[in-house]
Amino acid sequence: MKIKFYGGQEEVGRSCIMIISEQSKILLDAGIKVGDEDPYPKLPDAELKNIDGIFISHAHLDHCGYLPHIYSAGYDRKVFATQATMEILNVMINDYMRLSEPENVSKEGLRRLMRNYVVAEYMKTIKLKDLTIKFIPAGHILGSSLISVSDGKHTVLYTGDINLASTRLMEGADTRTLKADTLITESTYAGRDDKFPPENTIVKGMVDSVKETLMQNGSVIIPSFAVGRAQEVLLILDDYMNSGKIPKVPIYIDGMINKITRIHRHNILSCRKELQMKILVSEYDPFKSNNYKPVEKKQSRMKVIRDGEPKIIVTTSGMLSGGPVLEYLTHMARNPLNKLLMVGYQAKGTLGNELQNGAKEVEIDKKKVAIKLKVETFHLSAHADRPQLLNLLTKVKGLKNVFIVHGEKSKSEQFREDISKKYKATVPSIGSTHTL
Ligand SMILES: [Zn+2]
Ligand SMILES: [Zn+2]
Structure with missing residues (x-):
């Protein structure tokens, strides 16, 4: 061979x-x-x-x-x-x-x-x-x-x-x-x-960070890869929201994530056994939670941005190299109460990496955007x-x-x-x- x-x-x-x-x-x-x-x-x-x-x-x-x-x-x-x-x-x-x-x-x-x-x-x-x-x-x-x-x-x-x-x-x-x-x-x-802390530790840090921002009336943007990471984040947020550890606010889901989440749902037999059991033995389906608000049209995005209420937005792309996240960031970056929460690897040369390194101003669509919101990373691998x-x-x-x-x-x-x-x-x- x-x-x-x-x-x-x-x-x-x-x-x-x-x-x-x-x-x-x-x-x-x-x-x-x-x-x-x-x-x-x-x-x-x-x-x-x-x-x-x-x-x-x-x-x-x-x-x-x-x-x-x-x-x-x-x-x-x-x-x-x-x-x-x-x-x-x-x-x-x-x-x-x-x-x-x-x-x-x-x-x-x-x-x-x-x-x-x-x-x-x-x-x-x-x-x-x-x-x-x-x-x-x-x-x-x-x-x-x-x-x-x-x-x-x-x-x-x-x-x-x-x-x-x-x-x-x-x-x-x-x-x-x-x-x-x-x-x-x-x-x-x-x-x-390369040794990761236990997942529980990372999840706890992430949940505390989301809570802190929402309690101060800020909103959280979570840029995420559409496959896997986004669903993982959604399951975590939904779980902690239902148990009262995170205040109840809408979780807006924008971009390809919606389609990929549906694929997870009908391939549930390839997902974790515990997740399958949850869906089987209770009426509750964490893929179809009422906490999720899919943003299916581009027009609804501005409404979400402008409503002034605290919220969580989970959207693509994971490294901010394109996708709806750029529109959210453009309009929400000037508010120091808001937070950009990174959950994935940010390759050198990407906007995500620039923000992680503390950039105070970035260029999006040839326009300069001042970065006043907080940027934090909780790496789920x-x-x-x-x-x-x-x-x-x-x-x-x-x-x-x-x-x-x-x-x-x-x-x-x-x-x-x-x-x-x-x-x-x-x-x-x-x-x-x-x-x-
Ligand atoms: Zn891969
Ligand atoms: Zn690979």
């Missing part, structure tokens, strides 16, 4: 890995690096005709955003993903098409993509020529999977993005039956300093931190080789150095091929 790396090595973004066996070639993920000058994996179009199948770990664009191009360039075989991944992927790709209008995508290509979806069920094996493939719950976002690929001699386990800890929304990754001689692992938070990743290695039976991908180079390297006594560890570079 050989592994060839086409993207997402020594970086986060454009994940794309090829597994080559005696009879077949498959791709694990086909992502893009959103907003980058060099956004696509280094996979030559000429190679596409040799690929027997594509397997998608989850619906984030850095793992699936290259599919429209692949199908537009003539690839016409199957793409496998879980049901929830496919549903979210369609929303994400439509949104990406609308915002970025990439030149390398045709309507016919998009139709071809739709025709070639195959639903993969968790823990059921898929046979493709000499390969056996299995999707395993990864705990990262709804539908996310670890993918195991075996040719009978070697088994490669690919993490995609993984979270071993359970959250309100998702069960942690299912590590009960992992067996592989080779692991390809993400390393987003594999650096020596959907990724494993370093102790979790180290723990993962011990869960994989028969593990010998570890390829470290999907991380800043320094973090991947730190992780490699620290595990190399026990495993043959490699930080592969893009374009490199490795024989097992």
Whole structure:
């Protein structure tokens, strides 16, 4: 077996890995690096005709955003993903098409993509020529999977993005039956300093912070990724509001979050068991809470902004690189009683990062906006931190080789150095091929 790396090595973004066996070639993920000058994996179009199948770990664009191009360039075989991944992927790709209008995508290509979806069920094996493939719950976002690929001699386990800890929304990754001689692992938070506080501590800080602002008649804006993080935040707010720990105010939900929340609701069987039980045994449905006020039309946004009442707004985009959050911020940033509450990673160069670093004035839509509102961060992570990743290695039976991908180079390297006594560890570079 050989592994060839086409993207997402020594970086986060454009994940794309090829597994080559005696009879077949498959791709694990086909992502893009959103907003980058060099956004696509280094996979030559000429190679596409040799690929027997594509397997998608989850619906984030850095793992699936290259599919429209692949199908537009003539690839016409199957793409496998879980049901929830496919549903979210369609929303994400439509949104990406609308915002970025990439030149390398045709309507016919998009139709071809739709025709070639195959639903993969968790823990059921898929046979493709000499390969056996299995999707395993990864705990990262709804539908996310670890993918195991075996040719009978070697088994490669690919993490995609993984979270071993359970959250309100998702069960942690299912590590009960992992067996592989080779692991390809993400390393987003594999650096020596990457240890997260327990989720309870973060949630408590966040809830206190929201309460403080509302009690002083301010409003809270929570910029969030539409998938996973937003639903997590909503469940927390709803829970604490119902128990009286946060004052009852409307929680406005704006942007793609509304659509993605509906997808969570009808894929509830892939969410956390406790959440399923809550819905089953009581009449109460936390996805349809009366506390939520979806903002479905652009016109209603100004009404929300102008009503002068304390409120919470959960909206996209998570790093403030676009989306409705910019409109809210433009109108609400001058009021020092308001608060911008960050719950996710803010990449360097984004407006979110600028605000986190204490910017007093920012530019939105070429207009200068004075920042008087408070800015606070409570990082809820959907990724494993370093102790979790180290723990993962011990869960994989028969593990010998570890390829470290999907991380800043320094973090991947730190992780490699620290595990190399026990495993043959490699930080592969893009374009490199490795024989097992
Ligand atoms: Zn992801
Ligand atoms: Zn990722």
